Amino acid sequence: MASGSLHHAWLFAGPEGIGKASFARAAALRLLAEGAGAVLPPGFEVPDDNVQRKLIAAGSHPDYRELTRQPKEGDKTGLDLARSIPIAQVRGLGPMFATRPSMSERRVVIIDAVDDLERPGASNALLKNLEEPPQGTIFLLISHAPGRLLPTIRSRCRQLRFDPLGDDAMTSVLRERLPSADPAEIAALVRMAHGSPGRALGFAGLDLAALDAALSAIAQSGDPDNRRRVKLARSLALKAAQPRYEAFLERAPAFIAAAAPRLRGERLRTALDGYDAARTLAATARALTLDAQATVYEMAGIVARLAR
Structure with a gap:
């Protein structure tokens, strides 16, 4: 990112729940904030009052899209998700790609997780965009099992591997996120989560x-x-x-x-x-x-x- 020559497609790979999507969102915000002219210190921090942050939080940033599995029709809880990301969602990027970025020279698309793309339609639709990337667009693809992806998708991405956290790091994260949990519960969560804070937090309580x-x-x-x-x-x-x-x-x-x-x-x-x-x-x-x-x-x- 600092070099100004970032590859157009990145595959963030590793076990589920270790922070790949959180990292992708932080990187996307930083890319869009810098692209819009914000002067920021080294790292990934972006101030809370930054316009790009507010637009992303409101779901209205014209140069940012995040594809995920959506709740099934009629589900009021938002917890019963579709089995896959359909081709319609990938094709829905078309109108954004048909014009230049609105707020800078950059656009960011996150797919969480690319493993969930409906095959073969949605995977092939994404592949076409990776082969002929729209100008200024950065794809950040989350994968829990990159070996199951189409080889043609993997070959067009730079891969960044995320490893499970060690026990000490897991304990530190859980103590921060679960300040009221007793030591026995923290220890049980660490044993069960296998280095995945997301999994541990899902079992908290x-x-x-x-x-x-x-x-x-x-x-x-x-x-x-x-x-x-x-x-x-x-x-x-x-x-x-x-x-x-x-x-x-x-x-x-x-x-x-x-x-x-x-x-x-x-x-x-x-x-x-x-x-x-x-x-x-x-x-x-x-x-x-x-x-x-x-x-x-x-x-x-x-x-x-x-x-x-």
Whole structure:
């Protein structure tokens, strides 16, 4: 950016929830602010009273577009999103590209995430723009799985890789964002998020420390009378507990994986087989919408095999 010779298309690649889209929005604002003549210190900061910032926040900047999956028709919560970004959204960039940028010589288009583009139509429509980029336009493409993109899209982009955060950085971020969370909850979020602050914040407030405690008790005792498993299954089967159930499906396989390095011999084999079984069960439960209570009971049974 500072050199003035920025490539026209960038692929921000890395696991979901580690800040790729946040970085893209910060870069887009900085590009548009500098393009409009703002004199700014080095870095990405742009003052709160900057006109470009206000226009982007209001959704009315003529030189900025952000393509994302939209809520389904009739959804009033804004949470039930379409499965993909359709070709109509990509083609909707046409009127903007038909004219020169309005406020400077720059335009910025963010696609979050380019993995969600409808194939083949939307992907091919984007490819045409990348092959013949409109003058002054910078594309910032977010990808959680760049290997699944069309090779022709990848080949026209410079790639910037984002890596998961380490535990210390994760703890620092979560303490800043969740000042009222206790240390046990922060530690549980760090263990579960695998270096992704976005994932951790999505699970915040779900008392993951209690889930970990329940799994530990089952793993240590083997739960011979099934009481712990039944209690956990019933608590996560309630409709209001759906977010905690989703968290449990992610946490249980990771819990087994974390226990495996401490084991030897037959117990290690049991843990490795249990990890495979837990991952398969979690994936199947999501894909087929299996009964939550039965799924939790079965998953807890896999964890119980870790006991001596």
